[in-house]
Amino acid sequence: xxxxxxxxxxxxxxxxxxxxxxxxxxxxxxxxxxxxxxxxxxxxxxxxxxxxxxxxxxxxxxxxxxxxxxxxxxxxxxxxxxxxxxxxxxxxxxxxxxxxxxxxxxxxxxxxxxxxxxxxxxxxxxxxxxxxxxxxxxxxxxxxxxxxxxxxxxxxxxxxxxxxxxxxxxxxxxxxxxxxxxxxxxxxxxxxxxxxxxxxxxxxxxxxxxxxxxxxxxxxxxxxxxxxxxxxxxxxxxxxxxxxxxxxxxxxxxxxxxxxxxxxxxxxxxxxxxxxxxxxxxxxxxxxxxxxxxxxxxxxxxxxxxxxxxxxxxxxxxxxxxxxxxxxxxxxxxxxxxxxxxxxxxxxxxxxxxxxxxxxxxxxxxxxxxxxxxxxxxxxxxxxxxxxxxxxxxxxxxxxxxxxxxxxxxxxxxxxxxxxxxxxxxxxxxxxxxxxxxxxxxxxxxxxxxxxxxxxxxxxxxxxxxxxxxxxxxxxxxxxxxxxxxxxxxxxxxxxxxxxxxxxxxxxxxxxxxxxxxxxxxxxxxxxxxxxxxxxxxxxxxxxxxxxxxxxxxxxxxxxxxxxxxxxxxxxxxxxxxxxxxxxxxxxxxx
Amino acid sequence: xxxxxxxxxxxxxxxxxxxxxxxxxxxxxxxxxxxxxxxxxxxxxxxxxxxxxxxxxxxxxxxxxxxxxxxxxxxxxxxxxxxxxxxxxxxxxxxxxxxxxxxxxxxxxxxxxxxxxxxxxxxxxxxxxxxxxxxxxxxxxxxxxxxxxxxxxxxxxxxxxxxxxxxxxxxxxxxxxxxxxxxxxxxxxxxxxxxxxxxxxxxxxxxxxxxxxxxxxxxxxxxxxxxxxxxxxxxxxxxx
Numbered sequence: 063x064x065x066x067x068x069x070x071x072x073x074x075x076x077x078x079x080x081x082x083x084x085x086x087x088x089x090x091x092x093x094x095x096x097x098x099x100x101x102x103x104x105x106x107x108x109x110x111x112x113x114x115x116x117x118x119x120x121x122x123x124x125x126x127x128x129x130x131x132x133x134x135x136x137x138x139x140x141x142x143x144x145x146x147x148x149x150x151x152x153x154x155x156x157x158x159x160x161x162x163x164x165x166x167x168x169x170x171x172x173x174x175x176x177x178x179x180x181x182x183x184x185x186x187x188x189x190x191x192x193x194x195x196x197x198x199x200x201x202x203x204x205x206x207x208x209x210x211x212x213x214x215x216x217x218x219x220x221x222x223x224x225x226x227x228x229x230x231x232x233x234x235x236x237x238x239x240x241x242x243x244x245x246x247x248x249x250x251x252x253x254x255x256x257x258x259x260x261x262x263x264x265x266x267x268x269x270x271x272x273x274x275x276x277x278x279x280x281x282x283x284x285x286x287x288x289x290x291x292x293x294x295x296x297x298x299x300x301x302x303x304x305x306x307x308x309x310x311x312x313x314x315x316x317x318x319x320x321x322x323x324x325x326x327x328x329x330x331x332x333x334x335x336x337x338x339x340x341x342x343x344x345x346x347x348x349x350x351x352x353x354x355x356x357x358x359x360x361x362x363x364x365x366x367x368x369x370x371x372x373x374x375x376x377x378x379x380x381x382x383x384x385x386x387x388x389x390x391x392x393x394x395x396x397x398x399x400x401x402x403x404x405x406x407x408x409x410x411x412x413x414x415x416x417x418x419x420x421x422x423x424x425x426x427x428x429x430x431x432x433x434x435x436x437x438x439x440x441x442x443x444x445x446x447x448x449x450x451x452x453x454x455x456x457x458x459x460x461x462x463x464x465x466x467x468x469x470x471x472x473x474x475x476x477x478x479x480x481x482x483x484x485x486x487x488x489x490x491x492x493x494x495x496x497x498x499x500x501x502x503x504x505x506x507x508x509x510x511x512x513x514x515x516x517x518x519x520x521x522x523x524x525x526x527x528x529x530x531x532x533x534x535x536x537x538x539x540x541x542x543x544x545x546x547x548x549x550x551x552x553x554x555x556x557x558x559x560x561x562x563x564x565x566x567x568x569x570x571x572x573x574x575x576x577x578x579x580x581x582x583x584x585x586x587x588x589x590x591x592x593x594x595x596x597x598x599x600x601x602x603x604x605x606x607x608x609x610x611x612x613x614x615x616x617x618x619x620x621x622x623x624x625x626x627x628x629x630x631x632x633x634x635x636x637x638x639x640x641x642x643x644x645x646x647x648x649x650x651x652x653x
Numbered sequence: 654x655x656x657x658x659x660x661x662x663x664x665x666x667x668x669x670x671x672x673x674x675x676x677x678x679x680x681x682x683x684x685x686x687x688x689x690x691x692x693x694x695x696x697x698x699x700x701x702x703x704x705x706x707x708x709x710x711x712x713x714x715x716x717x718x719x720x721x722x723x724x725x726x727x728x729x730x731x732x733x734x735x736x737x738x739x740x741x742x743x744x745x746x747x748x749x750x751x752x753x754x755x756x757x758x759x760x761x762x763x764x765x766x767x768x769x770x771x772x773x774x775x776x777x778x779x780x781x782x783x784x785x786x787x788x789x790x791x792x793x794x795x796x797x798x799x800x801x802x803x804x805x806x807x808x809x810x811x812x813x814x815x816x817x818x819x820x821x822x823x824x825x826x827x828x829x830x831x832x833x834x835x836x837x838x839x840x841x842x843x844x845x846x847x848x849x850x851x852x853x854x855x856x857x858x859x860x861x862x863x864x865x866x867x868x869x870x871x872x873x874x875x876x877x878x879x880x881x882x883x884x885x886x887x888x889x890x891x892x893x
Contacts, residue, residue, distance in 0.1 A: 078683050085856075182691040185858075251702060259695045263684045270682045289698065293705035300823070301713060309808035310819035312717065325808065328723065328816060333716050337709060621682070 068623040070646055074268045077618075084180055084612055098184035099611045100169045103191050105502070107165035110191075112577075114198050115158035121150040123570055130563025132544040141229040143543035144213030149205075151216025152239070155345065156246060157198055159487055163352040164250070164288065165194060167494060168257045168281045170502070174601035175278045177266025177619045177641075179612045181256040190256070193249030200242040209233025215541060217338060220313035220331050224306040227319070236306060240299045247292045247299075257285040266600075268621030272376065273640070275599045275625040276369065279376050280355020283383045284348045290387070291344035298337035305329070335397055339390035346483050347386040351379055353490035354421055357443045359625070360493050361425055363597045364440035365432030366636055368626035370424045378417035378424075385414045395463050396470045404463040411461035415454070422451060433629065433636075437595070438512040442493030445520045446486050453482025456531065471541070474534025477527045485523045492519070492576070499580075500594045504607050505587030511579040515572050522569035529558045596637045599625045603639050622646075692859075696871045700878045707882050710824050711889055717816040718893075726812035728891050731800070746891050749792045750883065753832075756785035757880040760873045767869035772846055775869060779843035782876065786836040793829050797822070821890065828886055831879045842872045 087093040097103060125146045128138040138146075169187070173180055181187045204211040213229030214222060214236060226232040230239070261274070261282040274282075301312040305326075313334040314326035362369040369375060391399060391407040425447050434440065456478040460466045469475060492515070499507050534540075537550040545551045593602040605615040619641040627638040638644055668674050668687065679685050686694055718725055729742035736744065763778035800821070807822050809815040845851060845859065846869065854863035861868055 075682065078687070080862075183695065251699070254702075255695045255699055258698050259691055263686065263689070263691050263694050265683050268682050270680060271685065272680070273682075286698075289702040290705050293702060294709050296706060297709035297713065300827075304807060304819065304823060308819075310823075311808070311815055312713065312819060328717075328721050328814060330716060330720055333713060337713065340709075 068627075068643070068646070069268060069621075071620075071622075071643060074620060074622070077267055081179070081618075085184060086611065096188060098180070098188045100173050100181045100184070100187060101502075101609065101611075103187055104166050104169035106191050107161055107169060107194065108167075110195055110198055111158050111162040111166060114153055114201070115162075117202070118150045118153035118158060119570055119573065121146045121153075123567055125150065126563035126566040128543055130560040132546075138543070140543045141213060142210075144215070144541070145211050145229050145235075147541060148213050148215055148218075148239075149201075149211050153201070154484065155216065155349070156243070157201065159349045159483075159491075160250070160288070160345070161194060161246075162491060163349060163487070164257065164281060164285055165191065165253055167277075167352060167356065168285065169253070170498070171277055171601060172257055172260050172281060173264075174604070174609065174613060175275050175599055175625075176261060176264065177269050177600050177614070177621060178260055178264045179614060179618065182259045182264050183256050186252045187256045190249050190253035193245055193252065197242045197245035197249060200238050200245060204230070204235050204238035204242070207234035207238065209235055212236040212239045214239075217335075217342070218302070219338075220302060220305065220329075220334050221315065221317060221326070224302065224314075225317075225319060237303065240303045240306070243299045244296060244303075247296045250288060250292060254285045254289045257281065258289065266618045266621060269600075269640075272373070273621060273624045276355040276358040276372070276375055276379070277352070277599075278355070279379050280351045280353070280358075283379050284351040287344045287351070287383050287386065288348045291341045291348065293341075294337045295341035298334055298341070301337075302334065332394075332397055332399075335394050336391070339393045340387075342393065343390040344383075344386045346479075347382055349483055349487050351383060353446065353487040354379060354382075356494045357446050357490050358421075358425065358428075359597075359599065360439045360443040360490075360497055361428050362626050362628060363497075363595050364435045364437050364443070365429050366435070366628045367428055367432040368624075368628055370427035370430075371420070372624065372626060374420055375424055378420045381417045382414060385410060385417070389414060392461055392466075395466045401463075408461055408463050412458065415458060415461075418454060422447065422454075437496075438507070438509065438516060439493040439497035439595075441513075441516050441520075442489045442496065445516070446489040446493065449481055449489060449523065450486040453478060453480075453486055457482055469534065471539055472534035473530050473538045473540050476540045477530035477534055480530075481527050485527065489520075492516070495580075497595065498601075499583070500590030500607075501601055501604075502608055503584055503587070504590055505583050506590045506594060507583045507587060508579050511575055511582075515576045515579065518572035518575075519569055522565050522572065525565035526562050526569065529562055533558055533562075596635070598627055598637050598639050600640050603641050690867055690871075692871050693867065693874070696874045700874065703878070707824075707827075707885070710820075710827065711885060714816075714820040714824060714889065717820055718814070721814040721816055724813040726810060726814070726817050728893065731812065731817075732796075732891055743891055745792060745796055746887065749789055749796075750887055752785050752792070753789045753880055753883050756782045756789070757877050759785065760876045764870045764873045767846065767866035770864075770866065772849070775866070776843050776847045779839050779846065779869070779872075783836045783839040783843065786832050786839065786876075790829055790832050790836070793825060793832075797825075824886060824890070828879070828882060831882070835876055835879055838872060839876070842868060 085098055087097065087099075092098075094102060097106075124138060125143065127135050128143050169181070172178075209230050209232075211230055212218070212223065212235035214231065218236070218239070222228050222231070224231050224236055230236050261278060265274075301310075304310045305312050305314050309325060311326045311329035313331050314324075314329040315331065316327040317324045358369050358375060389407055389410045391403055392411045395404055456474070460469060460475065460478055496507055496512055499505070533555055536552075536555060538545060538555060590607070592604065592607045595602070600619055600621070601609075603619060604613055621640045622643045623638060623640055625640055627633070629636045630638055633644060669677050678687050681687075689697070730740070732746055733740040733742045734744045759778045759781045763775050763782060766774040766778060800818075804811045805818045805821070807819045810818045842859065846866070850857075851861050851866050851868065852864055854861060854865070859868050
């Protein structure tokens, strides 16, 4: 049942767990560096993720320079280009998006939104960040070793990933990549156990699961999925590491390289693909579900209307999460699977469109006749919906075997997944940062810089990826640094590629404005007050902004209602916070 | 780890039983698992995740074994020991399995005595469990040594498919690492019980509220899991 009816004080059970004293930091080091406070850890996670994400952004510029103006930049060799695409993909998907959504937003928002004082295991939570940082450092180290980082493509398909013909294959690149991934998974597991247990067992009085903001539902479901999907990647990484270092043949068939018979034999490259995509497809939704959740809250708050179909939204998140574990082989239609597998995986893939469509309809119906404030978070939320629908529709193309086979490994695929799991979640991340920055810092981000950032990013993303669909449809393959002369590679295609590259550079520049805004507003932003968006969820009701260690002062909040009481008829204001017992009695609000 | 164990805390309201009780718990506030502490819930979720790791390892092994074109070494010959003038198949592994399953028995008894607050018996049984676990790891080291001296390597072996050595060392090694860490943590928990840290509720790692011994049970969950995984490894590696 949706807990939409406010609960009376007497109906809320007493606290089941007595409060436990938190470890209070005693020095600067334990307050800001080796901090056990989930909010500090969140900022550490976010800062690291954004920093490594900037590296990936620069790599994307270099790739676009090569694709747009082939032959112009002599330092971009084919080897270097492969290294750029590999590191760009890996960093963006895992070290930026996964870490930022779960480690960043998860850490900051889960305890605040469920009314907890901190994560349930603060020390393990701290370790999680430091292992993540170590994983990032190992990844960065691979840029500086002889031979450079691996150039195997972000999917790291064997056998080529560990052969001499691939950059980093027979040097340190691939080893560091695999070690870094293993570390990331260990670090994530420590954090993920925290996020999951905090949601299941650490909520405040009155906070039932069906009263949680959808942000928490999205992050929680994604965390559980990640805990079940990352093991497959872990196993694949360990096995490939053994293939590379110990000379085992898990993934390596008998091979002749440069006229020489290698000592490998009997392994199955397809096994790696299955393991990788058993992780890889849920990973898409590990990134998407937090975005789904966050965007629901942004839309509801900034349209001053309760989310449409809350219960459906929750179940859609859970069903998408479950279904995403049985669709993985739709990434492998051209791998030579039995056609019946293709039939099965195409069917499950298309079934996912149903709960996803429910979510899109519900977002649109939430906006319907809402009091839409075109604030920055709302602009980004709207951009997300449009972009996600676009990317999702091309997903329906690619989910069908007969359509996918000719489109496979073309730029159409690149355009599709950048729209659906690149641009769309990034839009939500921007929206979320504009939304929660006032809570984190106490100041608003500068509006005109944000508007500039939004329009350049939004229009620019379409300038990049719409033409890319066409480039793919005419047959330009992905992962080729240069096509050269080909019948389908006509002059318009070359011009389009140049256009895409210019657009990419412009969008990249706009992100610098955003980063400048983040720093500038820290000092010069407008004072925000505790609840600038007049939002209902608990994180806006903390007694002090930004919330200190322990979040809630003397008493944890008591929750009387769901998170979506906007524009309730008869209420004194157009929003009723979750810890407001109206109409039973008047509430105490932070000033 | 901070800990909020609940055994013995507060009055427990009557709850409906069966499926209705499950629904009531999940619809309630604060906690979905009304009798599980944070640590216990975490251990269950961790074990679920770990199950996926071992499943992937075993599935990879089965794929390798069923798709190889060269013969797979015969388990009853490879894992035989030459004792008393005869080759006895699977004798070592039978003893290892017996030792590990016995350790699960002592662990279960340790949990029982912990809840009765019988410190002496708990410590003795935890140490017995650790000793049995260490014995298991030692015998595994013996088995590895034997196979290595016979020429088994991750990249090949004298009898057939090279994936035999690769999967064997990888999977038993990963399991043996689990057992070794388990032994380490058994000793830590035994020390804490012995020093009465659970009676006082000392701060630090693996702590509890005063008078609460639930950590022994959480430790037991892990230990039984490692034991259960071994049953599958035993079945798929040695009996197949």
